[in-house]
Amino acid sequence: MPRILIAECKQEVSTFNPHHSGYEDFAVRRGEDFLNYHRGVRNEVGGALSVFESLSGVAVAPAYSAFFITSGGTLAAAAWRRIAGEFLEGIRSAPPADGVYFCMHGAMASEDEHDPEGYLLAETRKILGEDIPIVVSLDLHGILTDRMLEHSDAIVAYHTYPHVDFYETGQRAARLLLRVLDGNAKPVTAKVPVPALVRGDQLITATGLFGQCIRKAAAAEQGPGGLSAGMFIGNPFTDVPSLQTYSFVVTDNDPAGAERDAIQIAELFWTHHEAMQVPLISLDDMARLAAESHASREGTIGLIDAADATSSGASGDSNAILRKLLEARYPGRVLLPVVDAPAVRLAFEAGIGGRISTSVGGTLDSRRFEPCPISGTVRLLSDGRFRSESFGEEWFAGPTAVIEAGHYTLVASSRAVNLYDRSFFYAHGQDPKRYDAVVVKSPHCQRHMYADWCARLLHVDAPGSSSANLPSLGHTLCPRPIFPLDPNVAFVPVAKLFQRARHRRPPSNHP
Secondary structure (H helix, E strand, C coil): CCEEEEEEEECCEECCCCCEECHHHEEEECHHHHHHHHHCCCCHHHHHHHHHCCCCCCEEEEEEEEEECCCEEEECHHHHHHHHHHHHHHHHHCCCCCEEEEEECCCCCECCECCHHHHHHHHHHHHHCCCCCEEEEECCCCCCCHHHHHCCCEEEECCCCCCCCHHHHHHHHHHHHHHHHHCCCCEEEEEEEECECCCCHHHCCCCCCHHHHHHHHHHHHHCCCEEEEEEECCCCCCCCCCCCEEEEEEEECCHHHHHHHHHHHHHHHHHHHHHCCCCCECHHHHHHHHHHHHHCCCCCEEEECHHHCHHHCCCCCCCHHHHHHHHCCCCCCEEEEEECHHHHHHHHHHCCCCEEEEEECCCCCCCCCCCEEEEEEEEEEECCEEECCCCCCEEECCCEEEEEECCEEEEEECCCCCCCCCHHHHCCCCCHHHCCEEEECCCCCCCCCCCCCCCEEEEECCCCCCCCCHHHCCCCCCCCCCECCCCCCCCCCCCEEECCCCCCCCCCCCC
């Protein structure tokens, strides 16, 4: 009976966010608690478990899970050392394993380690040795380093954006690991770096040009000899030495086929890369268009503040849109999220129905945001614990308050949570459809969240550490020249091959 070791370490950061992440920004689970949580969530580990636990001939051994409560700024050095130490101790203390499934993100970064995933894989190899197969699932916003490929047997990445295939990605990784364990696959990976950082609607895989690349990758994965394929468009807000776009193809001992397909996917991407930018409107134009929309009774208008997207690592404490709407005397009802622990403490002191005068915003990223004064009534208080609308993840926003300041309703949390769906609003009694304008701090959500019913969506050029105005951020570590930070960037596709030399294990009896 083969035993599969499962471990998880996931976070996505923005290195342009001046507020560092800490250990408290992770939910840490061990043993059966780790497995029980994921059995009830449609994410990668849940998908992998659905495969492993459907087979009577496979045993699962949980090692360690550090799952980010939200994305955030660069992980503080002490927090990284603690998480890495606990992760590797979980590997050391686990029972002997025949294979390993790791769930990772790929865009993690600490103060003193630019490639945490690669580090954990390399250190795991020192513990388990070279012959144990390791398969890793990753976010397509990850940054695919050589070290990650050198110390794993194969990788699997999401095929969708917005991400709706967490569960399926875990299943693909589990099935690939079982094939390797059976001796039915000998993975070889080709990786092609592409000098581009991209954003915008063309990355939506169902409708955008990037979807062509993903469909070509899926065809390579499902074709003869294919094991896995995809693209990493990276997180352009994680400025590290390996940051750029990558195509990859994993084949069953067919290096020429892997190289050919990876180059073709990369070339297809490059033909479309210039279209993969988002047109942004100024704060002044946003206020004008919002007022016009309200006057014509168009319906709810979505104000996209992707520059403060907490799921991309931003701080969540931007008040730029609030301040501009106040200055413009926008007359409609507005719903917006903000991270502001001091304002929440005042709300708790006042109690429900109490009046407070305070400021909001700029408590974490004071370089970009100056606190904005408001006066309002406390309408709701909570502990900030809820499950996501999308996949059932458990989120911890900390003490949270709903503050009604005139026709502005602020849902203020003590800490950032992911906002790629509406669950933060719903959990605190707010229905975005009942407002004239709603601030959406995510570049793209599933269409039914906002796009299908909002009268229009405005992508705002607001300040923030996850701004789609990439040249404004100030990259210093990523490879140069690179699009769109530099003019006249050339691309010559070159594939690099990775294949681990290890002893082939005899086939087992499971399907």
